[in-house]
Amino acid sequence: MQQDPDAHAPVRALEQLKEAVVRGELDAIAPLLDSLHPAEIADGMESMPQEQRSLLWNRLMPEVRGEVLLELHGDARSRMIDEADTADLIAAVRRLQGDELADLDAQLPPEILDGALRAMDKDRVRRYQQVRTFPDDTAGGLMDADAVAVREDVSVALVMRYLRRLRQRWGHMPEHMDSVVVIDESGRYKGMLRLSDLVSAEPGRAVAELMVTEIAPVPADMAAQTVARLFENRDLISAPVIDTDGKVIGRITVDDIVDVILSEGEHRVLGPVGLSAETDIFAPVTTNAKSRAIWLGIHLAGAFAAAAVVSAFERSIEQLVALAVLMPVVATMGGVAGNQTVTLVTRGLALRQVDRSNTLRVLSKELGVALLNGALWAVIVGAVALIWFGHLFLGAVFGVAMLTTLLVSALSGALIPVAMSNWGIDPAVSAGVIVTAIADVMGFLVFLGLATMLLL
Amino acid sequence: MQQDPDAHAPVRALEQLKEAVVRGELDAIAPLLDSLHPAEIADGMESMPQEQRSLLWNRLMPEVRGEVLLELHGDARSRMIDEADTADLIAAVRRLQGDELADLDAQLPPEILDGALRAMDKDRVRRYQQVRTFPDDTAGGLMDADAVAVREDVSVALVMRYLRRLRQRWGHMPEHMDSVVVIDESGRYKGMLRLSDLVSAEPGRAVAELMVTEIAPVPADMAAQTVARLFENRDLISAPVIDTDGKVIGRITVDDIVDVILSEGEHRVLGPVGLSAETDIFAPVTTNAKSRAIWLGIHLAGAFAAAAVVSAFERSIEQLVALAVLMPVVATMGGVAGNQTVTLVTRGLALRQVDRSNTLRVLSKELGVALLNGALWAVIVGAVALIWFGHLFLGAVFGVAMLTTLLVSALSGALIPVAMSNWGIDPAVSAGVIVTAIADVMGFLVFLGLATMLLL
Numbered sequence: 022m023q024q025d026p027d028a029h030a031p032v033r034a035l036e037q038l039k040e041a042v043v044r045g046e047l048d049a050i051a052p053l054l055d056s057l058h059p060a061e062i063a064d065g066m067e068s069m070p071q072e073q074r075s076l077l078w079n080r081l082m083p084e085v086r087g088e089v090l091l092e093l094h095g096d097a098r099s100r101m102i103d104e105a106d107t108a109d110l111i112a113a114v115r116r117l118q119g120d121e122l123a124d125l126d127a128q129l130p131p132e133i134l135d136g137a138l139r140a141m142d143k144d145r146v147r148r149y150q151q152v153r154t155f156p157d158d159t160a161g162g163l164m165d166a167d168a169v170a171v172r173e174d175v176s177v178a179l180v181m182r183y184l185r186r187l188r189q190r191w192g193h194m195p196e197h198m199d200s201v202v203v204i205d206e207s208g209r210y211k212g213m214l215r216l217s218d219l220v221s222a223e224p225g226r227a228v229a230e231l232m233v234t235e236i237a238p239v240p241a242d243m244a245a246q247t248v249a250r251l252f253e254n255r256d257l258i259s260a261p262v263i264d265t266d267g268k269v270i271g272r273i274t275v276d277d278i279v280d281v282i283l284s285e286g287e288h289r290v291l292g293p294v295g296l297s298a299e300t301d302i303f304a305p306v307t308t309n310a311k312s313r314a315i316w317l318g319i320h321l322a323g324a325f326a327a328a329a330v331v332s333a334f335e336r337s338i339e340q341l342v343a344l345a346v347l348m349p350v351v352a353t354m355g356g357v358a359g360n361q362t363v364t365l366v367t368r369g370l371a372l373r374q375v376d377r378s379n380t381l382r383v384l385s386k387e388l389g390v391a392l393l394n395g396a397l398w399a400v401i402v403g404a405v406a407l408i409w410f411g412h413l414f415l416g417a418v419f420g421v422a423m424l425t426t427l428l429v430s431a432l433s434g435a436l437i438p439v440a441m442s443n444w445g446i447d448p449a450v451s452a453g454v455i456v457t458a459i460a461d462v463m464g465f466l467v468f469l470g471l472a473t474m475l476l477l
Numbered sequence: 478m479q480q481d482p483d484a485h486a487p488v489r490a491l492e493q494l495k496e497a498v499v500r501g502e503l504d505a506i507a508p509l510l511d512s513l514h515p516a517e518i519a520d521g522m523e524s525m526p527q528e529q530r531s532l533l534w535n536r537l538m539p540e541v542r543g544e545v546l547l548e549l550h551g552d553a554r555s556r557m558i559d560e561a562d563t564a565d566l567i568a569a570v571r572r573l574q575g576d577e578l579a580d581l582d583a584q585l586p587p588e589i590l591d592g593a594l595r596a597m598d599k600d601r602v603r604r605y606q607q608v609r610t611f612p613d614d615t616a617g618g619l620m621d622a623d624a625v626a627v628r629e630d631v632s633v634a635l636v637m638r639y640l641r642r643l644r645q646r647w648g649h650m651p652e653h654m655d656s657v658v659v660i661d662e663s664g665r666y667k668g669m670l671r672l673s674d675l676v677s678a679e680p681g682r683a684v685a686e687l688m689v690t691e692i693a694p695v696p697a698d699m700a701a702q703t704v705a706r707l708f709e710n711r712d713l714i715s716a717p718v719i720d721t722d723g724k725v726i727g728r729i730t731v732d733d734i735v736d737v738i739l740s741e742g743e744h745r746v747l748g749p750v751g752l753s754a755e756t757d758i759f760a761p762v763t764t765n766a767k768s769r770a771i772w773l774g775i776h777l778a779g780a781f782a783a784a785a786v787v788s789a790f791e792r793s794i795e796q797l798v799a800l801a802v803l804m805p806v807v808a809t810m811g812g813v814a815g816n817q818t819v820t821l822v823t824r825g826l827a828l829r830q831v832d833r834s835n836t837l838r839v840l841s842k843e844l845g846v847a848l849l850n851g852a853l854w855a856v857i858v859g860a861v862a863l864i865w866f867g868h869l870f871l872g873a874v875f876g877v878a879m880l881t882t883l884l885v886s887a888l889s890g891a892l893i894p895v896a897m898s899n900w901g902i903d904p905a906v907s908a909g910v911i912v913t914a915i916a917d918v919m920g921f922l923v924f925l926g927l928a929t930m931l932l933l
Contacts, residue, residue: 028695028707028716032829039834060710068830070838092710181676188677197714198673199655216672217654220637221644239484251484253739254516254548256732258653258714260484275731276712282735283709286742287824293749294813294820302825303838306845313817314850320813321854324806325861331805332865335798342791345801349787350780352805353917357750357776361769364750368743369758373491374524378499382526382759389762394770398777405781409788461809 031057035065042073050080059088067097070303075104086113091121095299096308099128111136119148120165120271126153151270160248161241163281164262164271167195170202171228173211178224180214197274199258203232209267210238238263239273245281250373252278289371292449293364295319316454323458327352327465334469340477343410344469347419350402351468355426355460358394362387362434363456367448370438384435391431395424414476422468429463430456487513491521498529506536515544523553526759531560542569547577551755552764555584567592575604576621576727582609607726616704617697619737620718620727623651626658627684629667634680636670653730655714659688665723666694694719695729701737706829708734745827748905749820751775772910779914783808783921790925796933799866800925803875806858807924811882811916814850818843818890819912823904826894840891847887851880870932878924885919886912 034056041049054062054077062081066074066089078101081089090113093101102110114122114129114137122145126134138146148166155161169187171180180201188194200213212232222231238261239248251257252275262271287298295316300309331338331348338345366383369375375383403420407413434456438448490512497505510518510533518537522530522545534557537545546569549557558566570578570585570593578601582590594602604622611617625643627636636657644650657675659668668688678687694717695704707713708731718727743754751772756765787794787804794801822839825831831839859876863869890912894904 027719028693028699028704030693031707031710032703035829036832039832043834058711060712064706064710064829067828068825068832068835070835184673184677185679194671194673194677197655197712198671199653199714215650215654216676217640217650220672220676221640221650223641237484237486243484247488248484250520251487253735254487254520255514256516256653258655258731263483275714275735279709279731279735279738282738282742286738286745289742290745290824291820294817296817296820300821302821302830303835303842306842306849309842310846310849313814313846314853316817317810317814317850317854321806321810321858324809327809328802328806331802335802338801339795339798342795342801343788345794345798345804346784346787346791348801349805349808349917349921350777350784353780353783353913354773354777358769358773361750361752361772364747364752365756365758368746369524372523373520374758376492376495376524378495379524379526379759386759386762386765390766390769393762393766394773397770398773402777457809461805465805 031061035061038062038065038077039068042069042076047080050077054080054085059085060092063089063092063094066093066101067301067303071100071104071305074101078105078109083109083112084116087115087117087121090114091117091125094301095297096301096304098125100301100304102128102130102133107133107136111140115140117145118165118167119145119150120152122149123152123162124157127157155241158245159241160239160243160245160262160273161271163245163248163277164241164273165195165277166271168202168261168269168272169195169198170204170208170269171214173203173205173227173229173232175228176224177219177222177226177228177231180219180228181224197259197276202261202269202272203228204269208269210261210263210269212236213261236260238267238269240265241270246285248273249278249281249285253282285371289368289449292447293360293453295450295454319454320457323454323461326458327461330462330465331469334465334473337469337473337477341415341472343406343412343415344472347406347415348465348468351419351422351426352461352464354398354423355430355464356457358391358427359430359434359456359460360453362391362431363438363448363452366435366438367452370442370448375439380435380439384432387431387435388428391427392424395427398427399424415472418471418475419468422464422471425467426460426464429467430460433459487517491517494518494521494533495524498525498532503536506533510537510541515541516548519545519548519550522549522557523757523759527556527560527761530557534561534565539565539568540572542566543571543573543577546570547573547581550757551753552757552760554581556757556760558584558586558589563589563592567596571596573601574621575601575606576608578605579608579618580613583613611697614701615697616695616699616701616718616729617727619701619704619733620697620729621651621733622727624658624717624725624728625651625654626660626664626725627670629659629661629683629685629688631684632680633675633678633682633684633687636675636684637680653715653732658717658725658728659684660725664725666717666719666725668692669717692716694723694725696721697726702741704729705734705737705741709738741827745824745905748903749816749909751906751910775910776913779910779917782914783917786918786921787925790921790929793925793929793933797871797928799862799868799871800928803862803871804921804924807875807878807882808917808920810854810879811886811920812913814847814883815886815890815912815916816909818847818887819894819904819908822891822894823908826898826904831895836891836895840888843887843891844884847883848880851883854883855880871928874927874931875924878920878927881923882916882920885923886916889915 038053110133200215203212212234213236214232259274399420403416406419407416438452441448494509566589656669656671668690669692670688715730855876859872862875863872894908897904
């Protein structure tokens with residue numbers, strides 16, 4: 022019988038918390054909140070409607086509220102800021118670290134930001150001002166300004182004495198510290214000294230002998246996504262950030278990179294259906310409806326373009342109504358195949374697998390896939406149409422239209438994301454809707470056009 | 478002028494490597510490979526066709542090959558194993574750590590796995606056998622068996638002496654070591670001692686005073702996804718893994734969690750278009766075509782079901798061919814709106830935002846969004862149809878069909894992922910295709926049915 026708390030405890034506590042809130046068992050809430058991490062409380066709040074979020078917020082300790090706010094995502098965070106009491110917000114925000122405040126400041130109303138900055142200690146304000154000079158999606162925006170740095174010419178014993186003094190001054194060590202930065206006399210980056218090497222070294226050895234130099238410093242203006250690739254590929258825990266003079270100004274830790282990777286993933290999942298990664302599933306109906314209405318409108322334009330093509334062949338449909346029965350099949354299949362290509366190529370662009378050097382190869386491969394699948398399904402759908410309508414030439418036209426539409430979908434599915442990416446437009450959001458519209462228009466045009474020429 | 482290597486260097490080196498391979502400049506390859514990490518070489522290889530991958534593989538040092546293999550994904554890895562020389566593979570694989578081999582063994586042909594195990598040292602074989610008893614998607618499958626553990630009743634000075642001895646024995650310290658595990662006399666987990674606390678503590682203090690106890694140990698059978706949520710929410714760098722008796726058997730480090738998060742993201746991006754996260758964009762056309770043919774076939778079944786509905790209304794279309802023009806618009810919009818709901822709800826299920834306690838609330842919110850957007854677009858499309866065909870009642874039927882189809886799409890888009898998830902089926906792969914089929918069938922049925930009843 023395992024009675025000790027284990028790593029399953031937060032999952033259970035979160036479920037109990039949600040139940041307690043739904044049932045209005047207010048006494049049960051406080052101990053559950055105590056056992057949860059701010060990020061877990063934020064997770065729980067994101068699975069509740071706003072009135073329940075406010076109920077929890079009011080029961081949180083002031084020192085936890087700032088962390089919870091930091092862990093709420095996009096729209097959920099903005100709504101909580103709108104709903105919360107101004108004095109409570111100032112009390113919550115002033116307890117954050119400088120770099121944490123910099124992650125949040127864009128969403129704070131000016132009176133709350135000013136109030137918090139006036140109440141914060143000088144050191145935190147200074148760090149905040151240092152980090153906020155960099156855009157959020159750069160290394161500078163991600164960094165913490167609390168890098169511990171030592172000189173390369175000192176001994177292990179001296180470093181330890183220095184760290185003990187730092188600990189006395191701060192009362193604790195920085196979070197996620199796996200190494201200290203090694204600098205020269207002018208503050209320029211030289212290498213990293215891993216704590217595991219420090220604790221296992223003889224006290225008399227020099228830092229220069231122990232430091233590792235293969236961790237390249239990250240320029241403050243490097244894009245957050247590029248930093249994420251670097252952490253992924255080199256399995257980093259932390260990396261030093263340098264300014265344009267090569268001076269160390271902070272460090273990035275892997276927990277911030279995990280957030281970058283998660284929000285990239287959200288964007289690539291939600292973008293293709295026209296939703297923002299900020300979307301709050303429990304936002305009010307009107308908020309949700311507005312953003313999605315625009316997306317439906319864009320698709321509607323494509324659908325009406327396709328309808329206009331059908332309209333041009335009204336006579337043909339009157340003569341052979343089987344065309345109306347079969348035409349949506351061609352368009353649907355083109356859209357599905359085109360979106361497979363879009364998804365693969367967009368992923369390839371994001372992972373830098375696809376670039377100018379191999380676009381042609383990707384295109385020819387996708388056309389090859391479309392040719393094989395088009396030929397296969399052309400024969401099958403042609404046979405189905407033949408049996409269904411007893412019309413050999415209708416079957417043949419249906420099959421040829423299917424093959425042609427799949428080829429056009431593959432062509433546009435490969436080229437449109439690459440072109441958008443070259444023009445600096447994000448293909449994850451809009452390449453799919455364009456390729457779907459092309460598949461619809463071409464599907465109807467090829468099928469109805471061929472049928473009109475050959476059958477009627 | 479910044480001449481020092483910085484974190485941009487790998488990106489540049491990778492581009493130069495790809496160019497050198499394409500141009501066949503073989504002399505340029507070796508120095509570029511030396512400057513890249515195995516994961517970056519693997520990234521580069523994944524953006525090349527197989528013959529270029531083999532060319533690079535043959536130029537890699539034997540000690541790098543194993544790491545590169547480990548960093549290749551899914552199908553790309555399998556193909557490299559198929560193409561490479563058996564002796565080379567054995568030489569590469571035998572250099573891996575035990576837990577690394579456990580990540581790879583399922584894809585290795587038996588003769589290579591056996592050959593590598595015979596050539597590996599005993600300690601690695603033992604670790605391999607320990608890790609491979611756990612499924613890959615559990616904490617046990619993710620862990621490294623190299624946790625460094627100390628007793629709670631010893632002093633800081635003693636721990637440091639012990640670590641110095643370990644270092645002498647191993648020649649290096651374990652990767653990503655930010656803390657040591659604290660255990661009692663029977664090997665049961667008590668807490669974690671952070672290296673940053675260790676290096677900044679007075680030598681005479683006891684481990685029990687310094688250790689942190691809030692990091693809960695991870696049971697070896699915990700699902701990898703649950704472990705990932707824990708690392709995300711608690712910003713962990715490493716966590717101890719325990720067996721059913723509470724004994725520490727290994728540790729999980731954040732770099733393995735980053736891989737879990739990335740492959741979850743891949744699955745949620747590629748699943749909805751019927752692609753596997755293992756998909757290799759440069760796989761042979763036939764491999765690619767086969768997996769996608771199945772997906773097209775599934776969609777084809779839905780499209781033919783919709784066509785059967787249209788077929789039932791052939792008479793109506795013959796009488797009023799405008800129906801054939803407008804019907805695809807209704808079906809398309811239903812599919813787009815339904816897939817927005819599917820994506821949001823599937824994401825909510827994955828993040829545990831949606832569960833039994835709030836399914837009804839999600840459903841009513843999605844129906845509310847559909848009602849608002851349905852009403853908006855019903856009026857707009859109705860007006861367009863009225864102007865286009867000069868037929869008031871056709872416009873009205875078109876609008877009502879649009880509204881109804883959006884409501885049905887929202888209903889199925891919310892309920893189908895929840896139901897699938899309850900039945901243990903992964904909604905990320907198949908919920909979208911089912912909802913698309915329902916939107917098509919219902920769109921045609923409602924529009925053509927209403928039109929037949931009211932207009933003809």
